Amino acid sequence: MDKQVTSGAIALIxxxxxxxxxxxxxxxxxxxxxxxxxxxxxxVKFRNSTGKTVPATRRVxxxxxxxxxxxxxxxxxxxxxxxxxxxxxxxPGAIAAMAxxxxxxxxxxxxxxDVRYDLALVPNDPRFNGQYYLRPAAIERAxxxxxxxxxxxxxxxxxxxxxxxxxxxxxxxxxxxxxxxxYDFVSEDPGGGFLNANDGDGRDPDPADPGDGATAGACGxxxxxxxxxxxxxxxxxxxxxxxxxxxxxxxxxxxxxARILPVRALGRCGxxxxxxxxxxxxxxxxxxxxxxxxxxxxxxxxxxxxxPGTCLASEQxxxxxxxxxxxxxxxxxxxxxINALRTSPSSCQGVLPVAGxxxxxxxxxxxxxxxxxxx
Numbered sequence: 001m002d003k004q005v006t007s008g009a010i011a012l013i014x015x016x017x018x019x020x021x022x023x024x025x026x027x028x029x030x031x032x033x034x035x036x037x038x039x040x041x042x043x044v045k046f047r048n049s050t051g052k053t054v055p056a057t058r059r060v061x062x063x064x065x066x067x068x069x070x071x072x073x074x075x076x077x078x079x080x081x082x083x084x085x086x087x088x089x090x091x092p093g094a095i096a097a098m099a100x101x102x103x104x105x106x107x108x109x110x111x112x113x114d115v116r117y118d119l120a121l122v123p124n125d126p127r128f129n130g131q132y133y134l135r136p137a138a139i140e141r142a143x144x145x146x147x148x149x150x151x152x153x154x155x156x157x158x159x160x161x162x163x164x165x166x167x168x169x170x171x172x173x174x175x176x177x178x179x180x181x182x183y184d185f186v187s188e189d190p191g192g193g194f195l196n197a198n199d200g201d202g203r204d205p206d207p208a209d210p211g212d213g214a215t216a217g218a219c220g221x222x223x224x225x226x227x228x229x230x231x232x233x234x235x236x237x238x239x240x241x242x243x244x245x246x247x248x249x250x251x252x253x254x255x256x257x258a259r260i261l262p263v264r265a266l267g268r269c270g271x272x273x274x275x276x277x278x279x280x281x282x283x284x285x286x287x288x289x290x291x292x293x294x295x296x297x298x299x300x301x302x303x304x305x306x307x308p309g310t311c312l313a314s315e316q317x318x319x320x321x322x323x324x325x326x327x328x329x330x331x332x333x334x335x336x337x338i339n340a341l342r343t344s345p346s347s348c349q350g351v352l353p354v355a356g357x358x359x360x361x362x363x364x365x366x367x368x369x370x371x372x373x374x375x
Contacts, residue, residue, distance in 0.1 A: 040086030040095055041114035041190065043077065043274055043314045047107050056082050059107065067098075075187075076289040078281040079317055083114060083274045085190065103313070110313030117305040118270040134252060142361035146254060154245070155255035161241055162283035162298035164276065164305075165234030167209030167264035172235050174243035174250040175260060180296040182207035182262035185279040186271065195219075196267035203291065207264040209234055219269035234262060237304055261298050266305065276305065277318045280329075284322040303331040303345060308338065311348035319348045330354060330374075339370040347372060 046059050056073060060082075064071040070087035077083055090098070095113050102111035134146035160180055170179060188202040189195050195218070199210040211230035217223065238260045243253030265271045265279035282288045285297025301322060311319075319329055333353040334343040346353035352374035356367035363369055 040088065040090040041074075041272070041274070042084045042086075042095070042099055042102065043081050043110075043112045043114050043277070043312075044084050044102065045079070045081040045109040045111075045314070045317070047109045060084060063102070063105075077274060078278045078286060078288040079314075079321060081110075081277075081314055081317075110317070112273065112312040112314045114272050114274045115307075115309070115312070116270045116272055117266070117276060117307060134254075140359065142357050142359055146252070150256075155242075155257040157257045157259060159255070159257075159300065160259045160261050160296050160298045161255070161300045161302060162261040162263055162280075163234055163238045163241065163302050164263045164265050164279050164283060165237055165302075166212055166232070166266045167207045167234050168238060168260075168262035169209055169232060169235045170262075172239070174239040174253070175235065176244065178238075178242055178244060178258075178260050180259045180261045181205070182264070183279070183282060183291065183294070184208075184264040185275045185282070185291075186264055186267040187275055196269045196271075198268040205292075207262040209264065212266070212268045214268050223269070233266075233304065234264070237302065238262065241302070259296065261294075261296060271305070273312060273314065276303070277314055280322060281318055284325045284327045286321055286325065297325065297327070299327055301327055301329045303329065303351075306332050306334040306343050306346050308334075308336055308342060309344050310342065311344040315345045316348050319345070319350050323350045328352065333373055334368040335366045336368055337366050338368055340368040340372040341370055343368055 046054070046056060048054075056076075060071050060073055072085050072087070074083040074085050092113075099111045099113050102108050134143060136143065136145045136148065167184065168175065168179065168182065170176075182205075184197075184199070184204050184207045186197045186199075186202070188197065194200055194202065198212065199206075199208070209232060211232070212228075213230040214224055214228050216226050239251055239253060241253060242255045242258045242260050243251050245252045245256045261283055263279045263283050265276045278288045278291070280301055280303065282291060282294050283298045283301055285294050287293060322329055329350060330352045331346040331354070333340045333346045333355040335356070336343065340353050340355070341347050345351060346368070353368075353372055354375045355369060355373045356364040358364050
């Protein structure tokens with residue numbers, strides 16, 4: 001790995017660790033992933049075992065006949081997979097069982113429930129003087145001594161960091177002028193409409209964050225349990241990574257020069273794995289059906305999502321493809337206080353998971369842990 005990629009990766013890893021170094025009283029959103037009740041959605045990739053190209057529509061028709069359910073190909077995904085929806089609601093356990101059964105079919109490479117992810121964390125730190133994690137370790141045990149690093153380099157414009165998150169507030173003073181053209185991958189709701197997208201449309205070239213504030217129960221029973229204000233998570237993460245620094249305003253970013261690629265994959269009610277997978281591949285410069293190719297491939301991919309469960313086959317396939325481009329994939333380890341091998345996407349092979357620490361350098365009580373942790 002060349003020096004530029006390494007420095008970019010370190011900058012991102014540091015920013016993620018900052019976001020996870022929570023003091024008592026710091027606001028955090030500890031959420032995960034789930035199969036949405038009633039949402040019958042599968043991510044399926046068919047094999048070409050016969051050497052002949054068999055249309056996906058014909059294969060889905062055959063599978064539908066076997067199950068007695070009407071099925072629709074919602075769209076073709078990146079990496080040759082398809083998002084398939086059923087004609088009736090299904091319980092989470094039933095859709096998980098269907099995915100397992102389909103995965104055993106000789107003509108199917110993998111089948112995963114299209115799980116819904118939520119943000120792993122909402123960091124909160126408004127000023128450089130409050131950014132204890134940038135100080136020398138002699139002063140703050142868990143800090144990274146950023147000033148000493150800045151004496152060597154303050155970063156470079158040849159590194160692009162993708163923030164796959166809730167979108168961006170492009171007018172924000174901390175990231176003005178630092179953004180590469182991004183994309184919005186939040187698709188329409190399963191039943192139509194744009195409750196989750198919250199911007200009146202589906203996928204488009206505008207990654208602006210319209211906010212994820214929601215009334216109690218807006219995203220499902222007791223989800224959220226009470227009124228939730230917008231968190232602007234993507235903007236916060238982008239600022240930690242690359243806020244305009246030494247300008248007398250806002251906070252200090254770790255990398256003073258890297259370009260930030262905002263890729264919106266999470267809406268008001270979280271984000272589907274199918275959208276996040278497409279977003280990650282696009283960010284790395286890989287093709288996504290129906291979406292213009294990204295002219296600014298990221299060398300570092302930041303995923304601030306995660307939750308209990310092993311790495312999905314569709315996620316691992318995406319990670320493999322992204323790493324093959326030379327990019328680094330970093331993800332939050334998760335906040336369930338369990339072994340990180342039992343969470344995804346941080347448990348995917350090749351991903352660098354970042355755990356949380358206290359201000360004193362100890363593992364924070366809710367952080368996931370284990371040998372899989374990279375930082």
